[in-house]
Amino acid sequence: MLNGTEDEEKWLAEGIAGIQHNAFYMHRALDSNNLREALKYSAQMLSELRTSKLSPHKYYELYMRAFDELKRLELFFKDDSKHGVSVVDLYELVQHAGNILPRLYLLCTVGSIYIKSKEAPAKEVLKDLVEMCRGVQHPIRGLFLRSYLAQISRDKLPDIGSEYEGDADTVMDAVDFVLQNFTEMNKLWVRMQHQGPGGVREKREKERSELQDLVGKNLHVLSQIEGVDLEMYKETVLPRVLEQVVNCKDDLAQYYLMDCIIQVFPDEYHLQTLETLLGACPQLQPTVDVKTVLSRLMDRLSNYAASSTDVLPEFLQVEAFSKLSNAIGKVIEAQLDMPAVGAITLYVSLLTFTLRVHPDRLDHVDQVLGACVKKLSNIPKLEDSRAMKQVVALLSAPLEKYNDIVTALTLSNYPRVMDHLDIGTNKLMAMVIIQSIMKNNSCISTADKVEVLFELIKGLIKDIDGADVDELDEEDFKEEQNSVARLIHMLYNDEPEEMLKIICIVRKHTMVGGPKRLPFTVSSLVFSALRLLRQLQGQEGDIVGEEASMTPNKIFQLLTQIIESLSAVPSPELALRLYLQCAEAANGCDIEHVAYEFFTQAFLLYEEEIADSKAQVTAIHLIIGTLQRMNVFGVENRDTLTHKATGYSARLLKKADQCRAVYACSHLFWVDDQDGIKDGERVLLCLKRALRIANAAQQMANVARGSGGPVSLFVEILNKYIYFFEKGNKQITSSAIQGLIELINTEMQSDSTNPDSVADAFLASTLRYIQFQKQKGGVMGEKFESIKL
Amino acid sequence: MNFLIEAFKPACSISIKFSDGKTRKRVPIKRENGQTLLAPLFRNQENIAGKITIEPHQGKRIEHNGVKVELLGQIEMYLDRGNFYDFTSLVRELDVPGDIYERTTYPFEFSMVEMPYETYNGVNVRLRYVLKVTVSRNYGGSIIEYLNFLVHNYSPPPSINTSIKMEVGIEDCLHIEFEYNKSKYHLKDVIIGKIYYFLVKIKIKTMDIEIRRRESTVTGATNHVETETLAKFELMDGAPVRGESIPVRLFLSPYELTPTHRNINNKFSVKYYLNLVLVDEEGLRYFKQQQITIYRLPLQDT
Numbered sequence A: 001m002l003n004g005t006e007d008e009e010k011w012l013a014e015g016i017a018g019i020q021h022n023a024f025y026m027h028r029a030l031d032s033n034n035l036r037e038a039l040k041y042s043a044q045m046l047s048e049l050r051t052s053k054l055s056p057h058k059y060y061e062l063y064m065r066a067f068d069e070l071k072r073l074e075l076f077f078k079d080d081s082k083h084g085v086s087v088v089d090l091y092e093l094v095q096h097a098g099n100i101l102p103r104l105y106l107l108c109t110v111g112s113i114y115i116k117s118k119e120a121p122a123k124e125v126l127k128d129l130v131e132m133c134r135g136v137q138h139p140i141r142g143l144f145l146r147s148y149l150a151q152i153s154r155d156k157l158p159d160i161g162s163e164y165e166g167d168a169d170t171v172m173d174a175v176d177f178v179l180q181n182f183t184e185m186n187k188l189w190v191r192m193q194h195q196g197p198g199g200v201r202e203k204r205e206k207e208r209s210e211l212q213d214l215v216g217k218n219l220h221v222l223s224q225i226e227g228v229d230l231e232m233y234k235e236t237v238l239p240r241v242l243e244q245v246v247n248c249k250d251d252l253a254q255y256y257l258m259d260c261i262i263q264v265f266p267d268e269y270h271l272q273t274l275e276t277l278l279g280a281c282p283q284l285q286p287t288v289d290v291k292t293v294l295s296r297l298m299d300r301l302s303n304y305a306a307s308s309t310d311v312l313p314e315f316l317q318v319e320a321f322s323k324l325s326n327a328i329g330k331v332i333e334a335q336l337d338m339p340a341v342g343a344i345t346l347y348v349s350l351l352t353f354t355l356r357v358h359p360d361r362l363d364h365v366d367q368v369l370g371a372c373v374k375k376l377s378n379i380p381k382l383e384d385s386r387a388m389k390q391v392v393a394l395l396s397a398p399l400e401k402y403n404d405i406v407t408a409l410t411l412s413n414y415p416r417v418m419d420h421l422d423i424g425t426n427k428l429m430a431m432v433i434i435q436s437i438m439k440n441n442s443c444i445s446t447a448d449k450v451e452v453l454f455e456l457i458k459g460l461i462k463d464i465d466g467a468d469v470d471e472l473d474e475e476d477f478k479e480e481q482n483s484v485a486r487l488i489h490m491l492y493n494d495e496p497e498e499m500l501k502i503i504c505i506v507r508k509h510t511m512v513g514g515p516k517r518l519p520f521t522v523s524s525l526v527f528s529a530l531r532l533l534r535q536l537q538g539q540e541g542d543i544v545g546e547e548a549s550m551t552p553n554k555i556f557q558l559l560t561q562i563i564e565s566l567s568a569v570p571s572p573e574l575a576l577r578l579y580l581q582c583a584e585a586a587n588g589c590d591i592e593h594v595a596y597e598f599f600t601q602a603f604l605l606y607e608e609e610i611a612d613s614k615a616q617v618t619a620i621h622l623i624i625g626t627l628q629r630m631n632v633f634g635v636e637n638r639d640t641l642t643h644k645a646t647g648y649s650a651r652l653l654k655k656a657d658q659c660r661a662v663y664a665c666s667h668l669f670w671v672d673d674q675d676g677i678k679d680g681e682r683v684l685l686c687l688k689r690a691l692r693i694a695n696a697a698q699q700m701a702n703v704a705r706g707s708g709g710p711v712s713l714f715v716e717i718l719n720k721y722i723y724f725f726e727k728g729n730k731q732i733t734s735s736a737i738q739g740l741i742e743l744i745n746t747e748m749q750s751d752s753t754n755p756d757s758v759a760d761a762f763l764a765s766t767l768r769y770i771q772f773q774k775q776k777g778g779v780m781g782e783k784f785e786s787i788k789l
Numbered sequence B: 001m002n003f004l005i006e007a008f009k010p011a012c013s014i015s016i017k018f019s020d021g022k023t024r025k026r027v028p029i030k031r032e033n034g035q036t037l038l039a040p041l042f043r044n045q046e047n048i049a050g051k052i053t054i055e056p057h058q059g060k061r062i063e064h065n066g067v068k069v070e071l072l073g074q075i076e077m078y079l080d081r082g083n084f085y086d087f088t089s090l091v092r093e094l095d096v097p098g099d100i101y102e103r104t105t106y107p108f109e110f111s112m113v114e115m116p117y118e119t120y121n122g123v124n125v126r127l128r129y130v131l132k133v134t135v136s137r138n139y140g141g142s143i144i145e146y147l148n149f150l151v152h153n154y155s156p157p158p159s160i161n162t163s164i165k166m167e168v169g170i171e172d173c174l175h176i177e178f179e180y181n182k183s184k185y186h187l188k189d190v191i192i193g194k195i196y197y198f199l200v201k202i203k204i205k206t207m208d209i210e211i212r213r214r215e216s217t218v219t220g221a222t223n224h225v226e227t228e229t230l231a232k233f234e235l236m237d238g239a240p241v242r243g244e245s246i247p248v249r250l251f252l253s254p255y256e257l258t259p260t261h262r263n264i265n266n267k268f269s270v271k272y273y274l275n276l277v278l279v280d281e282e283g284l285r286y287f288k289q290q291q292i293t294i295y296r297l298p299l300q301d302t
Helices: A002-031 A035-050 A056-078 A087-096 A100-117 A122-135 A139-156 A170-192 A201-224 A230-247 A251-264 A267-272 A274-283 A290-307 A309-317 A320-334 A340-357 A362-377 A385-402 A405-409 A414-418 A423-440 A447-456 A474-489 A496-511 A518-540 A552-568 A572-589 A592-608 A613-629 A635-650 A655-669 A680-705 A712-727 A734-749 A757-776 A778-785 B002-008
Strands: B012-018 B026-030 B036-042 B048-056 B062-064 B067-077 B083-095 B098-100 B104-110 B125-135 B143-151 B164-170 B174-180 B184-186 B190-200 B204-219 B222-237 B245-251 B261-264 B268-280 B285-295
Touching (some): A002 A035, A002 A056, A035 A056, A035 A100, A087 A100, A100 B222, A122 A139, A122 A170, A122 B222, A139 A170, A170 A201, A201 A230, A230 A274, A251 A274, A251 A290, A267 A274, A274 A290, A320 A362, A340 A362, A385 A405, A385 A423, A405 A447, A423 A447, A474 A496, A474 A518, A496 A552, A572 A613, A635 A655, A655 A712, A734 A757, A757 A778, B048 B067, B048 B125, B083 B104, B164 B190, B174 B268, B174 B285, B222 B245
Antiparallel strands (some): B026 B036, B062 B098, B125 B143, B164 B174, B174 B190, B268 B285
């Protein structure tokens, strides 16, 4: 390899030396106006280009040297006062050269002067030149020769408005010439692939791509011809270029040239010739990257559409979308072994196109998705990660464009595309959807859409067959489920009827989620239903008769069922909280038996399911708190429930917990409302019981550890006393408070008590409060007067 | 010494002048020593007239047995020990035997001379026209002076001039069709044609067209053929593929061609061939030769 490059450098150096040597003599001949010698040495100089040893890159260097020299020669030829030979004779004279390559370079050089002299029509000279160049069949030499021809003829085409303009068909002549040169160059270029030593394919392709611009330049020249209007482009230029592209059957050339066509000609032409251009695509080699070609085309058209709204009617008129869509269909059909990623990429481009050009045409979007589904359904399993990425892109595009999932939900094929994703990607996509909803704060407000939405995100909602549960990342899972829970809150409709439907649908979907998901979703669902309940209450005044089917009772039944589903998890603590929440709602609705039922459920759970003592403490406090706020119960029901609550409080495991629960229960008998129950005696009973328990706890601590128990319990009870004392409970007397304070002081001073700064501070601030109340004077001051500190 | 030199020196100088020598076209001919000199040009059945001047040296008297001028058309075969065959021989007696004392001028004329053959300088054969002036003497040898002149004969453009078109090939290997626009070309003509490739399975490197001259001479019973390649013209560089059509445009003017000569005086023929040569990458040559006729149009003398 190294040797190869070294040799090449050497050959190039030799070639350059040969050119310089002969150029020197040529210059001398030019200076002495010696035509014969000039021809001789220029031909010898050009003979250096006959080498086969150089790679295109190095050959180009050599060519450029010769090219510069030819410019000087051209100046000499142009001035017939110097050599005294007419251009016509000169045109013959250079053809006497025995070697074809120098002969043709000279012929082209004189040809350009011949055209300039206007002694013959430009078209005839050009035609002759392009024909004669057929003699060079060697790919690299031929390409460079024809490139030289293209170069010298560029400004001499018989274009409209050009000084070389000919008769009626003048543009056609110009076009014919360029097309023919293009065709021949392309043939040579393609041939490089098959000729020459059987070197490495990559190397050859690299060499070829170094030459591609020589070929593509012709297309550029075509696009610059003034006379090529839409009509001519449509009738002649494009069909003939495409014919060559298709017929050359070379993937590199096809790809490059299609791209070239797309890039060099105006957008408007593309739009008007879409059918022809697209018609060529399925005929390309299967290895051609058609998707990129089509994507570029669609990009260009999209940008064109974006450039001005004036052009949009054109798009409609030519039915750009359906043509592109058909073309893509055909390409995919024709290229059976195109990888899935290719096909999907095409659909992504088409989707992008239609989103930009026809943002209002959702049916187009759906159509694209539908086509994609069709393609995907032919593939047993999508395993290519790149393909997967493209599908995600496909699905994300409409979301990004419309910023509104609601739009996407109307696309019937959307969920069908999602079905083809693997589980991980499906989830990812579902997350994207949810995030989009969150970001845009979209409210999904009809049952149908909710149904579709949940169908879309079912990857998150339930276990999909074949999913490997072990691989789940706990954190990811939580995040996913939290998102679903958040999503449920985004579903809202002002109409209770519709809202109920939505809830039912969500319930239907979430219920199948399995024990791991339910704890996340059920609470959202419950609160959503509770919101509906409040909504219903708000409207109750106006619509009573109509809403027969929609009674709070029904909703409560639904709630019960929802919460019951948690038993499968099981998650008794959560269920208990939710029951209590519902009970409170029932309280708000003034339905006693339902509230009672919820409490019953709560207590059952407490009894049967909640075994952990800490959980029990929390639960009993929740129950007490909720129960305290209930005002719907009649005396009997209330007694039953308070009795239960007090009972369970006293049966907690730790004495301190018992104590706290019991004094909390005191509030059950004293509701500080106007019509609230105010049973001072039972309050006192509770507090006394709490004191007893605190005492017992103290003694137990002494026995067990030889030190005093928590004094803070007493302080807490003291606070309760003070509270009820203030609230006017006649059973709580100042002397009782006095006694309790003394008791606490005694406890604090006993030897066995550990100093407890928290309890001390607590006591001190409590006493400070009493002092404050005493000094405040008035009714309260009088009340506290009797307490001595 | 002087005497000796005097003795070998011709006693007189003879000059031959054509009466239209100033206006007559002269064309270069190659002599044996490689030099070129200009010689007057004639055509068949022209009158050849002029003056011959004999000038004795230093007032010498030349005694002679008569003065004559001959017009000879000769074919010289190099392989036949340089033998001459005169196919034309005309004589004009200029003077009866006697003495020449001073510069004497004799007019001469051969009218409507039959000169059917063109002057030709080949590899093994030469056809030439010459004027030979002889001053016959009994002693000292006759004094002889030669003057070469050229004859070109013109042909009208042929009434029938079909193209040459032929398909040739090697089975499953190479199959081409070549076409030359005419079968008869004049000396300044252009050969236009094309080579069409039906099938190419070999890796061709170049394709050339050659102009070959085939000169055959008859000496007694033996026939000798000499072939020269006068032109080698590259038509194609690189390997073509099926369906390629390669143009041919060959200007004949740069090459030293003569018209085709057919069986000149039963002594020789000169024929021309176009040889299409394909060379493959291994250097193997594939060729096909086609005869063409070359003729001379009026006013086409080099």
